Amino acid sequence: MGTLAYSLRDFLRLSAYLLSHPQLRILGLNALEHQNSGYSAPPIFEAVIELRLDPHLSDSQIRKLAKMMAREYPNVRDETEVEFKIDLIGEEPKPSVVSKSPSLRLSSDNEVNSVTVKKDRIFLSRLAPYCGWGxxxxxxxxxxKSISKEYKSRNVKRLGLRYRNRIDIPIDEAVPVLHYEDYLSAHITLPEVLDPLGFYTWRIDKPFEELGLRAMVASETVPPEIPKTGAFLLDIDVYFSPNISFGKVDFSERLLEMRNLKNRIFESVITDKARANFH
Structure with a gap:
């Protein structure tokens, strides 16, 4: 029997092809997603794709984009940030606007999907329950597709794929201590006088030069939302900063590379004890 050998690049090209052919994606991409995770209850509470561009958009261009995406995101909220300065010299305070950063948040009717458009960036967010990569x-x-006309002459400064995971674990009422090191292979080693701890936070920033990517991985404890449990976050942000024309970026291929790296990091950081909570 012969053996077929495929490179990572071949696999990514096949995946990109499936992405562009919906009738095949149903059979192919969804199967890949299931094969990669296999979790019936993944801990993802937010997934984000961020796109930073240069030069910036004007207020009118931002509002035009909102109208173009209204079919999928009918709810619009103005989140413009305004910085004021108050001059206290004289008899009466005199406020004046120092800077104004336009921002519109567009959301679906159920609020789990949203797009935020700012003058220098746009990001897509999906809240739990996660819908799958497809x-x-x-x-x-x-x-x-909606932004291509407005952005085609701009440079991509950053393309980021971020997954924020919340891991809830049971706590023994007799000994209410969260041993997060039992659930994460990446953790802080403490001297006995500081262990156990009530709160922690750590962050790692690592380049993956062979892929042209970087990853920021962070974790911290958070207040529990479920009785008799403890909780911590595992935040994985994979990105690249090409500074090239919008039209020269192969978004499907790059995002698949970023997703594969994100999955590798996630699986390497969590332990089997954590995996048991995702089924």
């Missing part, structure tokens, strides 16, 4: 990428493709 649907998430479809939503980003819709955003790309």
């Amino acid at each position: 649907e998430f990428f479809d939503r980003f493709s819709f955003v790309l």
